Amino acid sequence: MNEAVFDRLRRLLGPEGVERDPRGLPRAVPESDDALALVCQAAQDAGWRVRLEGQGSWLPADAPADLALSTCGLHRIVRVSPADLVCTVEAGVTLEALRAALAAEGLWLALDPPGRSDRTVGSVVATATAGPLRQGFGPVRDHVLGSTVVTGDGRLVEAGGKVVKNVAGYDLTKLHVGGFGGFGVITALHLRVRAQPAEDRTFQVSGPREAMFDAGRALLAAGGSLAALELLTPALAARPQWTLVARLVGTAEGVAAEAAQLDGASGIRWAPMPEAAAAALWNLVARAPLDAELALRFGALTDTLDDTMDLVLGTLGEGLLATGLGTGQLRWAGEADVATLRGLRRRAAEREIPVTLERASWPLRRALGHFGAYREGVGRLVGRLRETFDPKGVIAVALEGADE
């Protein structure tokens, strides 16, 4: 089987387009979306299971499959348009490559997802992993204007557009943002970018959890314009106490004005961070989940955050938890077994809080699913949509849990 798949891929893509992963599995590395579509069509015809891969640095490349399909051959930055604040990139472009290309034009992608900086843009979008900047600039979906996708049965489809406002047709791109590949392979993206801010400053303060939490909430209630506001556990920040971090981004005058109000609005004294120290701290927040076996994302309402933090820490132990006090996004990284995670999800569901499995080994993903059980009426819709985009189940992905 393995050899037959390898030979078929060689015939489709040429010798350059196929390699073997460390365990000997054939890995297709198409260099165009058309070629990628051919791989999916061949997989559908032959009944192969395909595992999707970017750099393999976020989701482990461990789903059982007949072949791996890598987006790393799709590494072109197609277009950067400073006047329109839009760029078009192929899905295999790494974050660091994109950031460098944008910086050369005075532009900035306001996304700081967890993981390594060589993560592919496609992976960030497919997993909808936003970081602390979600506070000021929205979740990943807000940055994606359009997409090109190859469906499980090999159809090449462009959805959305490359303008910042567009309601023509159904917004299929929304399914691919955070769809974990369940609705096809993202091959290219039109992204909204911003002019590099004139000023970008980070402030921090450490103390007991309750004091930090209250200060952060007071700051938000005062209506400040914050790019990020994260509460970090001592383990995550590698400090004896909890750490509250605020990031201000904008014009020099605007940032100075916001900074001047931090202490008064929150009732505590903030310390400005030197640029290098701030970069190191945000990098620590991004890299923390890589030190753990799994990463979970919780979406809580801001008035239930405290309770949600209790639930997470009480069930899973302190671990590495970063809480967006304004976004309600909690990201926990650590280790836990299937039964514990099922129980946690059940209790979170009672509070109407979704728990997304962002990063885990295949056995955990298979058992729990990225999303677990759905709310009323949703499972049937997702099932039909999966059939629409991938009728033969070519793509190896576990959206729902095995026993739910």
Place this chain on the structure above:
Amino acid sequence: MQALAADTGLVAALGRIVGPRWVRHRGAELATYAADGLPTHESPPGIVVLPGSRDEVARVLRLLHLLQVPFVARGAGTGLSGGALAEPGAVLVTLTRMNRILAIQPERRRAVVEPGVVNARLSEAVAPHGLYYAPDPSSQSACTIGGNVAENAGGPHCLKYGVTTNHVAALEVILPDGSLARLGSPAGEPWGPDLVGLFVGSEGMFGVAVEITVRLEPLPREVRTIFADFMALRAASEAVSAIIASGIVPAALEMMDQSCVRAVEASIFATGARTDSAAVLLVEVDGSPAAAAAECAIVEGLLRRHGAREVLVATQPAERARLWQGRKKAFGALGRIAPDLAVQDAVVPRSVLPAILDTIAEIRDRHRLQISNVFHAGDGNLHPCISFDRRDPDQARRVAEASAEIMDACLAAGGSITGEHGVGSDKMAYMPKAFGPAALDLMCEVRRAFDPDRRSNPGKVFPVHVCREWRRGGVA
């Protein structure tokens, strides 16, 4: 499709669900619902039913599912794409009775509303809590949140704060078979794939939203409105490009051309603006007082550098309202010029605004039409407004031709055929120009995941011939 009005059995059955007084089936009653905000399309529905609760919506849809009768959901009927028109063989499910704000949660910055709640009423209701609902379509004093969800409505202030899809956290939806689906979560984090994102803007073809959880924004601490007039249209549009490229994201960035300014100044909405300007810009910045002041100074400088003749800045609500008046009342003023007004809606990359305005002027001259431009310049969302008299077939033909040429020009520039009004009945013909066959096929198939029988708002968005399943011999 056969007319339903004579189906006394269906009329009676619907009456048993909602009460007989909430079922309309006589000619004159149906005529009221024959059009929405689009003047060029009309179609009286077969029966109109006005459910008063989510339970009644579910029961109505279950009945229609059993009988396999198509239906169209409708809010206030202010839509501009003919999206809420129903044919005589369909039931129009009008949601204006479902106008309750079910919950206001200031601490969470959320409100839970029924679909018939009027957009502006929601902002009024939450204002005492220092909050507002950001999407502000021009029709906000009449249009409903349910309609906004169907069309993914925008508005002047969506430049900074996003359109409807950015402000809907969760939806409770009655699917076309009468079953309930709960999409999203109160916090706004998708619960599974982002079905809220897929549903918003699906133009009523996936089902009926009966409960909508929206995000609310804190009222900005400081707002500055900047008015500038220009003696050349190109200079104004270049000023727009410069503001966007500066990195500032204004709360709003709107433009009106000379034809529009003159229409306003000739109306009861006159603001005293000089009518010899080629274009005016309205820019709004907000945030902390210091940040707003800093951004205001930068914007003022850019406007002057790009040739603004006069720049006025207002900070007080009354002064700001005066500067906004011309823009807010523009469509009303334009409506006085001729019996009919075709409000187009298209989007271009912002960098091509100067060129596309030249192109529209050339199309206007060639077709001998009056076209006024009033639009959301900051996000490249054009609204060329064509004044005409539809009783004159030659004029109507020229309007249709000019509209098509404008759409072609916007698509050729890398834009979209609609930024906020939707495709509806009006723009179906352009869909094959905007999307390839694979995307159109897939959209039709996605619709079937929600509505396998294709009974929810049938015949909209996709021309019948474009979908593979229909080309294979199915029926619409």
